[in-house]
Amino acid sequence: MIVTVGSISLDTTRTPFHTAEEVLGGSGSYFTLASSFFTPTSLIGVIGTDFPPSHMKTLEQRMDTRGLEVKEGRTFRFDSSFGYDLGVRTANKTELNVFGDWTPKVPEEYRAADYLYLGNVGPQQQLHVLDQMDGPRLTVADTIEFWIENQRNALAEVISRVDGMLLNDQEVRQLADTTNIIKGARAIMDLGADFVIVKKGEHGAVLLTKHMIFPTCGYPLESIEDPTGAGDAFAGGFMGHIARRGRQDDQTRKEAVIYGNVMGSFVVQKFSVDQLLTLTEAQIEARYRKYKEMVTF
Amino acid sequence: MIVTVGSISLDTTRTPFHTAEEVLGGSGSYFTLASSFFTPTSLIGVIGTDFPPSHMKTLEQRMDTRGLEVKEGRTFRFDSSFGYDLGVRTANKTELNVFGDWTPKVPEEYRAADYLYLGNVGPQQQLHVLDQMDGPRLTVADTIEFWIENQRNALAEVISRVDGMLLNDQEVRQLADTTNIIKGARAIMDLGADFVIVKKGEHGAVLLTKHMIFPTCGYPLESIEDPTGAGDAFAGGFMGHIARRGRQDDQTRKEAVIYGNVMGSFVVQKFSVDQLLTLTEAQIEARYRKYKEMVTF
Numbered sequence: 001m002i003v004t005v006g007s008i009s010l011d012t013t014r015t016p017f018h019t020a021e022e023v024l025g026g027s028g029s030y031f032t033l034a035s036s037f038f039t040p041t042s043l044i045g046v047i048g049t050d051f052p053p054s055h056m057k058t059l060e061q062r063m064d065t066r067g068l069e070v071k072e073g074r075t076f077r078f079d080s081s082f083g084y085d086l087g088v089r090t091a092n093k094t095e096l097n098v099f100g101d102w103t104p105k106v107p108e109e110y111r112a113a114d115y116l117y118l119g120n121v122g123p124q125q126q127l128h129v130l131d132q133m134d135g136p137r138l139t140v141a142d143t144i145e146f147w148i149e150n151q152r153n154a155l156a157e158v159i160s161r162v163d164g165m166l167l168n169d170q171e172v173r174q175l176a177d178t179t180n181i182i183k184g185a186r187a188i189m190d191l192g193a194d195f196v197i198v199k200k201g202e203h204g205a206v207l208l209t210k211h212m213i214f215p216t217c218g219y220p221l222e223s224i225e226d227p228t229g230a231g232d233a234f235a236g237g238f239m240g241h242i243a244r245r246g247r248q249d250d251q252t253r254k255e256a257v258i259y260g261n262v263m264g265s266f267v268v269q270k271f272s273v274d275q276l277l278t279l280t281e282a283q284i285e286a287r288y289r290k291y292k293e294m295v296t297f
Numbered sequence: 298m299i300v301t302v303g304s305i306s307l308d309t310t311r312t313p314f315h316t317a318e319e320v321l322g323g324s325g326s327y328f329t330l331a332s333s334f335f336t337p338t339s340l341i342g343v344i345g346t347d348f349p350p351s352h353m354k355t356l357e358q359r360m361d362t363r364g365l366e367v368k369e370g371r372t373f374r375f376d377s378s379f380g381y382d383l384g385v386r387t388a389n390k391t392e393l394n395v396f397g398d399w400t401p402k403v404p405e406e407y408r409a410a411d412y413l414y415l416g417n418v419g420p421q422q423q424l425h426v427l428d429q430m431d432g433p434r435l436t437v438a439d440t441i442e443f444w445i446e447n448q449r450n451a452l453a454e455v456i457s458r459v460d461g462m463l464l465n466d467q468e469v470r471q472l473a474d475t476t477n478i479i480k481g482a483r484a485i486m487d488l489g490a491d492f493v494i495v496k497k498g499e500h501g502a503v504l505l506t507k508h509m510i511f512p513t514c515g516y517p518l519e520s521i522e523d524p525t526g527a528g529d530a531f532a533g534g535f536m537g538h539i540a541r542r543g544r545q546d547d548q549t550r551k552e553a554v555i556y557g558n559v560m561g562s563f564v565v566q567k568f569s570v571d572q573l574l575t576l577t578e579a580q581i582e583a584r585y586r587k588y589k590e591m592v593t594f
Binding site for chain 2: 084085086087179180182183200203204206212213214215216217218219220221222223224251254255258292294295296297
């Protein structure tokens with residue numbers, strides 16, 4: 001079982017081609033909808049009393065929701081826009097609502113889980129979740145620029161206590177204060193992580209351990225509808241594959257990075273989490289094989 | 298034998314860490330110094346009477362220079378600066394000098410060559426070179442934004458007459474008027490090229506043919522001194538490997554793209570063409586094997 005903590009939001013996403021209003025979003029939703037194809041996943045998160053029953057049903061069908069807390073008030077909302085190249089997101093409005101001062105609680109029955117993914121919540125909240133666990137075999141954490149800027153010490157403690165960090169290239173540069181992502185990833189390993197995965201959006205991802213570099217390219221796509229959630233879906237594919245194999249050797253980690261790329265490539269082909277709702281395991285395996293065939297020489 | 302046409306310049310390159318003045322540069326120099334590790338290469342280019350004898354000696358040691366024309370006047374000079382991340386180049390001063398109104402002439406003894414690389418000269422000049430050749434087995438051309446903007450029709454004629462186009466991602470987007478490089482590359486193949494290679498700088502390159510996509514990542518580097526010439530060295534590795542194998546099947550083309558990445562990765566590790574002057578064939582093959590081992594899963 002994978003346990004994860006992350007946000008659950010109602011997203012309004014605007015591209016020059018389409019606007020989706022109050023659709024299911026949040027790092028926890030994307031991660032879990034992706035990882036649950038591989039391994040049963042339990043999501044720790046918070047929603048308001050206004051959370052639409054249809055979204056609740058979507059989550060219930062795919063994950064253990066006993067860790068979902070319903071708090072009096074409004075659900076976290078995020079309104080953002082993409083320009084024509086879908087490369088740069090502009091935040092229009094962020095309403096944290098019930099997510100703002102939430103303290104995540106790990107249900108008793110989750111504490112013995114072997115796999116823990118600390119999605120994008122604050123480092124203090126990540127540490128709080130980590131403190132409640134019995135000692136997972138693999139813990140991986142994500143973060144965002146806001147926490148790097150505002151809670152660097154707590155974040156350093158997170159890094160010292162997890163096995164792996166999953167960051168995008170910009171976050172690596174900011175956290176390690178270097179323009180070179182390889183150097184940056186090594187500096188983050190010096191803080192205590194055994195491995196770092198640098199996500200580079202459409203350009204793929206690089207896995208670094210103390211003795212290995214595994215650079216990968218993104219799965220080539222001819223059209224993208226909504227880049228939201230690609231990094232979280234990547235994380236879901238990565239953790240999901242490792243958990244289903246029950247192994248953490250180099251080969252399994254490499255495969256997991258490719259499953260990460262594959263899940264990230266699916267999610268951007270439709271708005272919101274839509275692609276993750278209709279996808280099949282057979283399609284995931286087919287794209288993995290196609291990717292492998294494409295890059296082999 | 299490979300025949301190539303390209304610029305030969307005296308570059309002044311400024312980074313926040315170092316400034317190199319009037320060093321050997323130009324697409325023709327970088328291409329030929331890279332390709333000559335694989336296959337004898339003949340460079341068609343023009344220099345002024347002020348071209349330093351030391352640079353001339355460098356070129357003579359590595360290539361057939363009977364196609365080098367010396368014109369009364371000053372050599373092409375290019376002065377540019379990079380910012381801290383070495384990602385964006387700002388042109389400070391471009392003095393075309395003898396390169397400005399030059400008409401490339403193909404020496405009689407080059408005309409039967411099997412491999413032709415049309416480096417960055419104007420599309421009219423590329424067509425003029427193509428017209429003088431007997432019919433190479435493989436012709437590949439490069440271009441830059443300036444020609445896409447100002448000589449689109451001539452460039453379309455070049456594309457219709459060559460086998461392959463080698464462009465960077467921004468050039469593909471501009472030429473095909475789309476943000477998606479896969480769609481863009483297909484549009485360029487519709488103009489007549491059999492294959493397109495999209496160079497993505499540190500992110501590697503993608504080879505597209507009508508029936509195949511081969512995405513590759515860049516060779517990971519911990520430090521870069523001067524990004525100048527990476528694309529031209531890539532082209533040199535690509536053409537050089539195909540010419541030495543004498544084959545153009547998918548497997549050879551794929552290997553050639555990797556040799557392109559390898560040569561591009563070497564050239565940025567030192568200023569100007571310096572790395573290409575001390576490099577050995579053994580180092581090239583070692584990095585190719587290391588790359589292959591790194592990306593294999």
